[in-house]
Amino acid sequence: MRPDDLIKRRILLFGANGMLGRRTAARFLANDRVETLGAGIEEEPATEGLEYIRADVADRASVKRTVYDFSPHAIVNCAAFTAVDRCETEREAAWKANVKGVEYLAEAARVIDARVVHVSTDYVFDGRRGYYVETDKPNPISYYGRTKLASENALRVSGAEHVVLRTNVLYGPAGGTSFDFVQWVVESVRAGKPIRIVTDQINNPTYADDLAEAIARCANNRARGVYHIGGREFLSRYDFTMRIADFFDLDKSLITPITTEELTLPARRPLKSGLVTLKAETELGYRASGVEETFRLMKRALDL
Numbered sequence: 001m002r003p004d005d006l007i008k009r010r011i012l013l014f015g016a017n018g019m020l021g022r023r024t025a026a027r028f029l030a031n032d033r034v035e036t037l038g039a040g041i042e043e044e045p046a047t048e049g050l051e052y053i054r055a056d057v058a059d060r061a062s063v064k065r066t067v068y069d070f071s072p073h074a075i076v077n078c079a080a081f082t083a084v085d086r087c088e089t090e091r092e093a094a095w096k097a098n099v100k101g102v103e104y105l106a107e108a109a110r111v112i113d114a115r116v117v118h119v120s121t122d123y124v125f126d127g128r129r130g131y132y133v134e135t136d137k138p139n140p141i142s143y144y145g146r147t148k149l150a151s152e153n154a155l156r157v158s159g160a161e162h163v164v165l166r167t168n169v170l171y172g173p174a175g176g177t178s179f180d181f182v183q184w185v186v187e188s189v190r191a192g193k194p195i196r197i198v199t200d201q202i203n204n205p206t207y208a209d210d211l212a213e214a215i216a217r218c219a220n221n222r223a224r225g226v227y228h229i230g231g232r233e234f235l236s237r238y239d240f241t242m243r244i245a246d247f248f249d250l251d252k253s254l255i256t257p258i259t260t261e262e263l264t265l266p267a268r269r270p271l272k273s274g275l276v277t278l279k280a281e282t283e284l285g286y287r288a289s290g291v292e293e294t295f296r297l298m299k300r301a302l303d304l
């Protein structure tokens with residue numbers, strides 16, 4: 001056994017209480033060779049058994065203190081201002097959390113030689129073409145997308161060793177108060193509530209545990225640069241909802257197809273999107289789960 005094998009890898013997980021943060025915390029907690037410290041703006045951790053500290057990613061002093069005190073090998077950033085429509089009007093707060101926060105993390109990471117694993121989005125693209133690969137040119141059409149692209153650029157110029165994992169339409173058994181599309185569809189329709197779902201937004205919805213697995217790999221390997229992490233199938237949000245309805249035996253008459261334009265939301269959405277995952281498959285050994293397989297896992301985990 002090498003001396004390195006005796007040292008647990010320390011992982012600092014920002015945004016530990018968010019939907020992806022919870023699944024990532026669970027993934028790290030399942031590995032007894034990793035010591036994980038969760039960080040977030042809430043008082044308490046959402047995950048039982050997770051060591052946790054209150055820290056605001058948008059506060060430079062708070063980030064520095066947290067990073068230097070724990071001295072992690074890797075910093076995973078699942079924290080973000082994710083309310084896409086609110087980003088249009090709450091620009092300063094969105095910029096602080098999504099861009100300045102990443103700058104602060106990268107700055108502290110560089111000082112202690114930690115690597116940063118950061119999560120970004122397909123909203124860096126304009127959605128005109130779809131099936132995006134890592135080398136496609138970003139062109140965000142919302143303020144949220146602009147902040148996330150700026151976060152990627154901030155990392156690139158920071159000098160910190162880093163990986164950016166871009167993902168789209170995350171779903172999974174987050175539990176608690178976290179928003180999850182599948183759970184929302186199942187619970188709304190079962191409660192007899194009609195829902196309207198867009199037919200013109202195409203993605204490959206990503207199971208949060210698949211992304212958490214990719215994050216765990218990147219926290220422990222030497223991968224660098226941008227990787228796309230998405231699901232196995234490209235389909236419209238409406239078709240995805242129909243798959244949910246089929247699996248959970250829901251009343252489809254409560255699900256109405258509409259267009260994105262009809263929703264009149266403050267922020268524009270990329271319509272033809274979706275992320276090609278070939279690079280992640282080849283270089284990280286990434287494997288997306290099948291759609292129905294993920295529904296089965298969610299049914300069991302959430303008792304849906």
Ligand SMILES: NC(=O)c1ccc[n+]([C@@H]2O[C@H](COP(=O)([O-])OP(=O)(O)OC[C@H]3O[C@@H](n4cnc5c(N)ncnc54)[C@H](OP(=O)(O)O)[C@@H]3O)[C@@H](O)[C@H]2O)c1
Pocket residue numbers: 014015016017018019020021039040041042055056057058059077078079080081082097101119120121122148167168169170171178179
């Ligand atoms: N969900 C998706 O469909 C999707 C798609 C593509 C990319 N992504 C990316 O995936 C990542 C995780 O998203 P998610 O769905 O897990 O979002 P989420 O559930 O909203 O989680 C984000 C977490 O960050 C926390 N946070 C916000 N501002 C913070 C701050 N200043 N300091 C510390 N923590 C802060 C939030 O706390 P509060 O809840 O208390 O504000 C929340 O716990 C994000 O980078 C997002 O851009 C998500």
